[in-house]
Amino acid sequence: TQLLEQSPQFLSIQEGENLTVYCNSSSVFSSLQWYRQEPGEGPVLLVTVVTGGEVKKLKRLTFQFGDARKDSSLHITAAQPGDTGLYLCAGGKGAQKLVFGQGTRLTINP
Amino acid sequence: EPEVTQTPSHQVTQMGQEVILRCVPISNHLYFYWYRQILGQKVEFLVSFYNNEISEKSEIFDDQFSVERPDGSNFTLKIRSTKLEDSAMYFCASSWNLPGSGTEAFFGQGTRLTVV
Helix, strand or coil: CCCCEEECCEEEEECCCCEEEEEECCCCCCEEEEEEECCCCCCEEEEEECCCCCEEEECCEEEEECCCCCEEEEEECCCCHHHCEEEEEEEECCCCCEEECCCEEEEEEC | CCCCEEECCEEEECCCCCEEEEEECCCCCCEEEEEEECCCCCEEEEEEEECCEEEEECCCCCCCEEEECCCCCCEEEEECCCCHHHCEEEEEEEECCCHHHCCCCEECCCEEEEEC
């Protein structure tokens, strides 16, 4: 069974602070996708990483895929209240399906 | 921007009734999926569909579930006899290629199914 564990599950910080959330597995994934999900809505894709060690930036968000392709991190610089939401990682293994983590619920306080 | 659309947004049904959830995937996508998310839990894979047939399904996707692509645009999930534990958000997704190859999967807004 392929499992993705995200940590922390909940994170509440002040506006302007930096943060990192993690997505870890004992399995190797050929790609990893990060999504953001608002209450009552579908996951919205933020980024896909494919190559071990790959780093992608999306404005203040930096995504990294681990060298062994078993883990990933999302770093947010100078967090803003608009960053509040549920962040999901999902791994693909060349198979049809994505395996999702349980998510990190992020709250940025003004 | 192309998007996956799902109808209805909310469906309430009595236990034992059949429901059909509908999805219109992104038009040039080839792979179609259904996922579900029970309140407060992980998004779980149900089934994938390619070339007019099921290509992979999870243990959740038992004989009570079926999928169909009745025409060139719609993709449906049918639950034959709903149970209370089928209450969840159901998400349709589509992709141009296999998600594991690095191709993005795009999700719809979901249908909230409530079985009473």
